[in-house]
Amino acid sequence: MGKVHAQNQPCATDEMYRKYKVQYPEIALYEAALNKEIAERLKVNTLPGKFFKNTSSSDTAWFDIPVVVHIIHDYNDEYLPDDSAYHLINTLNRIYSLSYDTSGVIAPFKKYVGKAFIRFHLATRDPLGNPTTGITRHYTYLTYGGDDQAKFDQWSPSNYYNIWFENKIGAGVANGEVLAYSVFPSQAAAYPYSDGVIGGYQFINFENTIPHETGHYFNLLHTWNSSGQDCGRACGDDDVDDTPPTKGHPSICPLYDTVCANNYFKVYPSLVNGADSLVDYPDTTNVQNIMDYSSCTLMFTAGQVARMRAALESNTGNRDNLWTSSNLTITGALAPRPDLPPVADFSVQNYVGTTSATSAVRYFQCTGKNFFFRNQSWGDTITGLEWTFSNGANVPSSTSMTPVSVNFSTPGWVRVKLAATGNGTGTTSITKDSAVYVADPTGMNPIGYYQEFSPSGDLNKWPVFNYYKNNFHWEVVNNNGYYDKNCIRYTAFDTRSFPSTAIGSPKGDFDDFYTPAFDLSTMATGNCNLNFMYSGATRTSSSLYMTDTLEIDYSTNCANTWNVLKKLTKAQLSNQGSSSIEFAPLAQSEWSLQSIDIPASVRGSAVFFRFRYKPGGEDIYGLPTGNDFYMDRINISNQPLGLNTLASNNNSIALVPNPTSGAAYIVINEAGNTVANIVVTDITGKVVYTTHHQLNGNTSKIEIPGNSIAAKGMYLVQVTTDTQNHTEKLVVY
Numbered sequence: 001m002g003k004v005h006a007q008n009q010p011c012a013t014d015e016m017y018r019k020y021k022v023q024y025p026e027i028a029l030y031e032a033a034l035n036k037e038i039a040e041r042l043k044v045n046t047l048p049g050k051f052f053k054n055t056s057s058s059d060t061a062w063f064d065i066p067v068v069v070h071i072i073h074d075y076n077d078e079y080l081p082d083d084s085a086y087h088l089i090n091t092l093n094r095i096y097s098l099s100y101d102t103s104g105v106i107a108p109f110k111k112y113v114g115k116a117f118i119r120f121h122l123a124t125r126d127p128l129g130n131p132t133t134g135i136t137r138h139y140t141y142l143t144y145g146g147d148d149q150a151k152f153d154q155w156s157p158s159n160y161y162n163i164w165f166e167n168k169i170g171a172g173v174a175n176g177e178v179l180a181y182s183v184f185p186s187q188a189a190a191y192p193y194s195d196g197v198i199g200g201y202q203f204i205n206f207e208n209t210i211p212h213e214t215g216h217y218f219n220l221l222h223t224w225n226s227s228g229q230d231c232g233r234a235c236g237d238d239d240v241d242d243t244p245p246t247k248g249h250p251s252i253c254p255l256y257d258t259v260c261a262n263n264y265f266k267v268y269p270s271l272v273n274g275a276d277s278l279v280d281y282p283d284t285t286n287v288q289n290i291m292d293y294s295s296c297t298l299m300f301t302a303g304q305v306a307r308m309r310a311a312l313e314s315n316t317g318n319r320d321n322l323w324t325s326s327n328l329t330i331t332g333a334l335a336p337r338p339d340l341p342p343v344a345d346f347s348v349q350n351y352v353g354t355t356s357a358t359s360a361v362r363y364f365q366c367t368g369k370n371f372f373f374r375n376q377s378w379g380d381t382i383t384g385l386e387w388t389f390s391n392g393a394n395v396p397s398s399t400s401m402t403p404v405s406v407n408f409s410t411p412g413w414v415r416v417k418l419a420a421t422g423n424g425t426g427t428t429s430i431t432k433d434s435a436v437y438v439a440d441p442t443g444m445n446p447i448g449y450y451q452e453f454s455p456s457g458d459l460n461k462w463p464v465f466n467y468y469k470n471n472f473h474w475e476v477v478n479n480n481g482y483y484d485k486n487c488i489r490y491t492a493f494d495t496r497s498f499p500s501t502a503i504g505s506p507k508g509d510f511d512d513f514y515t516p517a518f519d520l521s522t523m524a525t526g527n528c529n530l531n532f533m534y535s536g537a538t539r540t541s542s543s544l545y546m547t548d549t550l551e552i553d554y555s556t557n558c559a560n561t562w563n564v565l566k567k568l569t570k571a572q573l574s575n576q577g578s579s580s581i582e583f584a585p586l587a588q589s590e591w592s593l594q595s596i597d598i599p600a601s602v603r604g605s606a607v608f609f610r611f612r613y614k615p616g617g618e619d620i621y622g623l624p625t626g627n628d629f630y631m632d633r634i635n636i637s638n639q640p641l642g643l644n645t646l647a648s649n650n651n652s653i654a655l656v657p658n659p660t661s662g663a664a665y666i667v668i669n670e671a672g673n674t675v676a677n678i679v680v681t682d683i684t685g686k687v688v689y690t691t692h693h694q695l696n697g698n699t700s701k702i703e704i705p706g707n708s709i710a711a712k713g714m715y716l717v718q719v720t721t722d723t724q725n726h727t728e729k730l731v732v733y
Contacts, residue, residue, distance in 0.1 A: 010209070010293060012169065012181035013216045014225070016148075020187050020194075023622075030186035034219065034316040035239070041310040042303075059117070063312050063323045066123045066331035070164040071137045071201075072150045075347035075376060078143055078167040078201035082378055085122065085135050087205050088163075092120045095211045095290070105299055106255050108282035112242045114305030118218075118312075120161070124332030127155050131338040133379055137345075140468055141508040145170020147181075148194040149505040157188060158318035159327055161217065162196030163210065169200050179203045182216035185317030193502035195317065208290050208297045215291050218319070219311035220304055223291050224248040231293045235260035238291065240303040246285035246292070253296035257285045342380040344420040344430040349374045349403060363465060364514050364610075366441040366558035367409055373416065373435075374403045380422035390415040391438055411440040412460065437463040441558050443519030443606040446636035451515075453486040453632065461516040464488075471495065472506040472615050472626075474513050480584050480630055482533045482591050487632035488513065490613040492548060493539070493582040494624035506626060507547075507617025514559075514610050518636055520603035527638045528598040530565070530609065533591045536629035537583035538574040545625045546570045547616030552596065556604045565609070566596045573629055583627045589659040589733040591632070598636070639667060653719055659731035662706040666719060668695060674722040680704055680730070683714045695721065704730075 021027045069085040072078070094100040098115035105113055122134025142150035143166040150166050169178040180199030188195035197217055203209040220238070223246050227236025231248035244261035265280045288298040300308075312319050321327055328334050349372040350361045365371060375385055387398040392409035408414060414436045419429040440461070451462065453476050466473035474490050481487040494506060520528060530552070538546050549569050553562040575592045576583060585591060598607075615626045639654065654667040668676055673696055680689040689708035693700060709715055715730040 010177070010179040011212060011216075011222070012178045013184070013213065014222065016181050017184055017187055020191060024187075024190045027186050027190045030189040030316055031184075034186050034311070034314055037314055037316070038219070038307060038310045041313065042306050059306075059309075061117065063116075063118045063309065064328055064333055065118060065120050065322050066160050066328065066333035067120050067134060068123050068126075068132075068155045068160045068162055069135050070151070070153055070162065071135065072143045072146070072152065072164055072166040073137060073139060074141065074143050074167065075139065075349070075374075076167065078165065079137075079376065080165060080201055080204060082133065082135055084204050088210060089120050089122055091205060092211060092214060095208065096120070096214075102298055104296075105288055106284075108284055109286055109288065109299065109301070112282075112286075112301045112303075114300045114302035116300060116305045116308055118308070121333040122337065123155075123160055124335045124338055125330065127159070129330075131332075131340060133337065133340060135379075137343075137378065140470075141510070142503075142505065143167040144508055146505065146508060147198060149503055149507075151194055151196070151198065152503055154193065154196070154503075157192050157195035158321045159331055161214075161322060164196065164198040165201045165204055166198065167201060169198070179206070179209050180213045182213040183317075184216060185219050185311055185314065185319050188317035192317075193499050212290050212297070215300070215304070215308065218308035220291050220300075220308060222248060223286065223289050240301065240307055241266050241279070242281060242301040242303040243286045243289055243291075244281055244284070246287075249285075249287055249292055249294035251293060251295050253287060253294045255287055255296070257287055258283055259285075261285045339425055340379055340422075341426040341428050342377045342382055342420045342422040344418050344428045345376040345378065346416070346418045346430065346432075347374050347376050348372065348436055362436075362559065363467070364437045364439060364463060364512075364559050366439050367411060368407050368441075369558060369560070370405045370407045371414075371436050372403055372405055373418075375401065375418065375420070377418070377420035377428075380425050382420050383423050384421035384427075386419040388417045408438040411438050413437055413463065437465075437514070439463075439514070439517065439559065439608065441517055441606050443517040443521075443604075445522075446518045446520065447522075447638070449635060451634040452484065453481065453488050454484065455486070458516075462513060464511075464513040466511055468509060470504065470506075470509065472509050473511050474611075474613065477630075480535075480586075482588060482632040487630050489631075490550075490615075490629045492613070492615040492626035493628050494626060495582075496624075501622070505617045506615035506624075510612055510614045512610050512612045515608055515634070517558075517606040517608055519605050520598065520607050520636070521605045523598075523603050523638050524600060528600075528603055529637055529639065530596045530598055530634075531637060532594055532634040533632045534573070534594050534630060535576060535585035535591045536573045537576045537579040537627040538570075538625065539578065539580060539627045540619055540623070540625040541578045542619065543570060545616065545619040546574065548573055548626050548629070549614040550629070551612040551614065553610040553612065554598075554602055555608045555610070556602060556606070558606065559608055562610060565598070565602075568594070574627070579627055585630055587731070588729070589731045591630075591659070593657055639669075653724070653726050653728070655717055655728045655730060658728075659733050660706075660709075661733055664704045664709065664717075664730055666702040666704065666717065668693075668700045668702065668719065668721070676700070676702065677720045678702060678704070679718045679720075680708065681716050681718075682711070683716075688715070 071080050096116040096118040102113050126132040136153045138152040145168050151164055154162050182197045183195045197213040223238045223243050224236035225238045227234040231250045235245050235247055237245045244264045246260050262283050268277045287294050288296050290297045348361055389406055391414045393406050395406050398404050413434045415433050416435040417431040419427050421427040464474045477489045478485050552566045554565050555562050576590055619625055656665055676693045678691045681687050693702045709732050712732050717730050718727045
């Protein structure tokens, strides 16, 4: 499996197989049928150690297998170069055609070394018949442990052997790091949507990791499999006679191990002359077997080869279609690799050169701050690049082959174009109209400012990022606002249905929107609150699975670093409880106030805020848990905490809380000495409460008693002073 590692379970195939057998019990039926079929094919004669298939095909006939390699990435180290995939194919071919050195195999097993006669070829035709290098790339957060949910772009598993690589396997194994896992043919027969092998990117060519998983793909078991235990725990077998029983060897290599295999032999009934035949197999385990975890794996046995070839001749999991002449033609597996033009691509990075920063990639920065753009084109050797940038870039164009550092003088979204020229194959280009956002660092006065998300407002100063271009994202909507119809929504409701639920879980995603810079220096002392109205629901009734999070961050250094101001979870987001259908607020009573104190240490002359939503995933049954979340009337105020978000556009009068289930309060900012007259009427015009209050130039808080507005419904609150006359709606629920 590879050289010394500190993990107990580098391969998660068994664990994932057990999981799927619980979800899909029919897998056990396919498994039993396949085992019976293989047993018939692996009947032996009286010659010791010789295995023959009971078929008409030759043991030396080649099986050619079309392969597609999928790179699941976030433009980090897991963004493997094409050469890694080419090297992987070469490695598989060396091992499965036995064109590598097995001289180190210990004497008892030399005569049992098996040659599989299996060859692997990167496909040259994709499922639509287009030319391809047999390599795909998909940009997604699911590279970080998404596993089966990260298996994007699966090509028909009956035509291609799919191999994926992600940043890190996250199969939920408690002990140590997982390198990779595979799908057995019986699992593929019941649930083909995950068929193939997935591995951590760093193990694409690490010793025999992928050859080991490929053995599982061809129905080989771990050599200790029947023990039902992890490697190294208990003696077990693998239904192959010439691999003696073993406990397995986690990252160690005792070449001779007789604990489970002392005096190991098999008696076979003769198929020729009626006499039974005894085969005295080695009295030591096959520590060097590729299906072990030892640090010295070198070989398959002849029995394992026969088992793999039998699986390839079975229609279970469609393994028998992979190598047919018609499929080899469809996939172009035997054709020369086409010389294709490059696929132009680039990423925004948080560093240039070899010095990696620890902060996240910056897509939002102020004018004059550097963004770093890195060429990520692939599919051919790149011989030339041409970059062009908008927004007053200090480098409007460049032909640099190294990462480009650019700052911009004009605020707004930046358009970036990259043209990549291949080695005699032509030029392709990519344009991203919203590659990054350049912010104005000048702080605006927040007093009296409300973001209502109106199309006629200043939404261009509030950039919204859907980093991974998926269905879970922030968006401004015009049918569900608090006062009017406008607000911003995070769409967390998962509309996928089977079988599309096999990939693309929202778990691990995050999306942001940003405010403009606010000048809070005039609020250095006293109250200073970030306020907004919100309405949301969840899709699960279990608090355990309410995992959506809204993280509100701030930056006082022009988005160079961010600090957490507040995190909202569970009921703080789901004020409307659970709903099995997609949620939308239909009345003001379904909105609640969130008011967050801004510490004095944060109140600088240019403060940005970032709203980052992290959707949850699925519950234990695989059912989605998230629902939509709405925000409106974002503002910053110096009123007492929680007493200002519902202020009118006049901003000198506030009515809170609204909606209410009890008393309500009128907050009045009045500069002069005057009397405020308060009249509260119900929806029919009946006066239910009146009062007069002497104002003295300070902020006044006037109570509307709960017993005056005890009936649920809509009320009108009229406030009259010497300088203004204002009416506000009050909702009681």
